[in-house]
Amino acid sequence: MRWHTHDNLADPDAPPAPRGRLVDRSWWLTVPRLLLACRVLGHRPTVDGVDTPRWSARWVVCSRCGTRPSPQGDLDPTVWAIRQPYDGPFVIVDPLPKDRHARLAELGGPHPPGAWPRRPVGEVSGEVVLGRTYGRISFGIEVGCEGDEHTFGAAVTINPIGALYVTLAGFGRGLARRLNPGTTTKTIGLDLYGGRLSWQVWADRDYWSSETPAWRSGSVGVNPLDSLLGGPKRYDYRDEAGPDLETVDLTDGTYQLQLVLRRQRYGRPRGKARYSWSVAWRSDRPIPVRPDDAGSSNGIVSAAVEVGDQAVTDDTWAAEALTRIAAQIETMRARHRYRPQNAGEQAGP
Ligand SMILES: [Zn+2]
Structure with missing residues (x-):
């Protein structure tokens, strides 16, 4: 157990x-299974599988206890019907190699099932x-x-x-x-x-x-309020300023960002609403936030941050947004324990 x-x-x-x-x-x-009947009589190998409009698959299962051999096999769906008793070969490799999944993937084609699990x-x-x-x-x-x-x-x-x-x-x-x-x-x-x-x-x-x-x-x-007030609560946005082109300096280099200031409304279409400001940003290239992103085309391309009323009144919303975006990226990187190299170091010989 x-x-x-x-x-x-x-x-x-x-x-x-x-x-x-x-x-x-x-x-x-x-939990170990006893499977008394199958221990005495042996398993009852049967073809199992799926058929969808796009793909089909067949493998082997014991129709009495549901156990599958390992590997379970990958049979030709044009030859084997689901629920047909399986009287084909088993390829017993003992012990199973640790990298068998990689090896089967290499084979890539149909293969017979292996041994029944001992426990x-x-x-x-x-x-x-x-x-x-x-x-x-x-x-x-x-x-x-x-x-x-x-x-x-x-x-x-x-x-x-x-x-x-x-x-x-x-x-x-x-x-x-x-x-x-x-x-x-x-x-x-x-x-x-x-x-x-x-x-x-x-x-x-x-x-x-x-x-x-x-x-x-x-x-x-x-919810009766939904039909009375035009629907459930939701977020709505209206562009108020921008797009502004700005740059943000991160540890791995400088990114070009497009910023749009938006009035954000949360509430039912005809009900009371809560208003706030947010800045939607879009980067000129993906910003890596986790180790898998480095060197690939993955990463964050766009997101949004909230900014305060005062920053909008003072027309400093873009500066406040850039500070928050940098913090947003740093938080995501810290969550994934990702510390990118400096762009200068990366460009070394
Ligand atoms: Zn069985």
């Missing part, structure tokens, strides 16, 4: 959490959040299809208390298949967010089309 967790609040790659979030931790519990495991994993959840209140369950790694999932979110997500992998395969014999993940849920109530009643999780009936997957506005 193995247990490990990950602190998402301390992860620089995770999206920024809303203020008032106290805990956000993912967790995994790996099959299942996994219970999830995430727990204490504190704000972007204002969302919802609950939902998911039932995986045959091609899914996960068999069951459940989620409860109650703003501002927290959220709990749990998923099962490896366990409950037989029950999931009986409930959901199809080829798409099914979901049942109710979600209250941003003044809308939406529902899903045994709906496809990943596919929605205009033919999906509204009772199966739909939503309705539930």
Whole structure:
């Protein structure tokens, strides 16, 4: 049995959490599976896979316990049908080389499955959040299809208390298949967010089309103020000055920026609103903010910063914006522990 967790609040790659979030931790519990029937009778190799309009794939799975050989195989979809018993070869390499994924990628083409895992495991994993959840209140369950790694999932979110997500992998395969014999993940849920109530009643999780009936997957506005005052609260902008061409000096060089001063309005279209000033900026080239960006075409090209009323009255908004943009970039770089070289040093021999 193995247990490990990950602190998402301390992860620089995770999206920024809303203020008032106290805990956000993912967790995994790996549990051995007994699989008595398969231990006595042996696994029952069966072809599994997916078919979408754009691509198809086939691999091998035990239709009794859901275990997959490792590697699971990559079979030719024109030869193997889903749910057909698999009587093809297994390529047993023992022990499996550590770089097998790289080697398979090199092969690039169809290959037979490998050995059944000697100690099959299942996994219970999830995430727990204490504190704000972007204002969302919802609950939902998911039932995986045959091609899914996960068999069951459940989620409860109650703003501002927290959220709990749990998923099962490896366990409950037989029950999931009986409930959901199809080829798409099914979901049942109710979600209250941003003044809308939406529902899903045994709906496809990943596919929605205009033919999906509204009772199966739909939503309705539930905030009377929204219909009275023209819609939900939102941000609107009006350009007030600019574009100004300015330069900003960062540790790795000088960037040309285009600045536009905007009046920012937050509120319902016909309701009370909160006004503030912001400066939208666009750089002449991407500004790297993380190690992966260096030397590539990635990086920040545009964003916005707020400026104070006084700076607009005094017509010093561009200077204040440049100071804030430099600080904004430094904060992002610090989050990713990125310290770029000076442009002069980089241009060395
Ligand atoms: Zn089995």
